Amino acid sequence: MSCGSSDDDNTGSPSADEKHITMIEYRAEQKTSFYYFSYNTNGMISGIKSTHATPNVFTYTYAPDMINIKLYNYYDYSLLNNRVVSAQDNYGDSYGYSYDNDNNLVSSSWGTRKYDFIWSNGNITKIKRSPSSLEGEINIVYTNMRWPKNYFLFFLHGETLDGILYGHLWDIQWVLMSEGYFGNRLRNLPKSINGIEYEYVMEDGYPVSVKLGDKEAKITWN
Secondary structure, three states: OOOOOHHHOOOOOOOOOOOOEEEEEEEEOOEEEEEEEEEOOOOOEEEEEEOOOOOOEEEEEEEOOEEEEEOOOEEEEEEEOOEEEEEEEOOOOEEEEEEOOOOOEEEEEEOOEEEEEEEEOOEEEEEEEEOOOOOOOEEEEEEEEEOOOOOOOOOOOOOOHHHHHHOOEOOEOHHHHHOOOOOOOOOEEEEEEOOEEEEEEEEOOEEEEEEEOOEEEEEEEO
């Protein structure tokens, strides 16, 4: 699948003058947490501060061939041609990533675990995991609404927002995906994952509320 272009571009890094998420109010299990986002002069996330984590500042440091992410532990993401090709954490775990000729991420791996990503119309529509597990195959259906640049919320029913921001989902760091470091960004907002529906409130093409089951994220953009 070829990448998008012009008004439907899902390639490269967003620019600093585009809208950015500045705050998320996240509600789950009758608890509310707040997340605040800071950016560098290039429009890339440089820090995330939460109201409940200790330590409560999560930092991103960018270099030409590496990105470091640090909170309780750290991840070093190695870049080749401005794409993440491998990563390592302070526990000694290593991750690998591969891409097709259209700049789509097609697999991620960690030890014996591997995810294969199937793309259609600019979106990841199916994820296959090996070895097989209770997670099984993941099927994703999309809306017709575009995935805004600098948007990074892609979570599952049962997944916490901390898990999305501070860890991996399918071994992808979704903030870096939104910044173009994992090849093409997704083109559209998801409608459902394995039959579980997303609910959106949109303003000027940007989601300001996202619900999935009993979880809700209220989003403030600059």
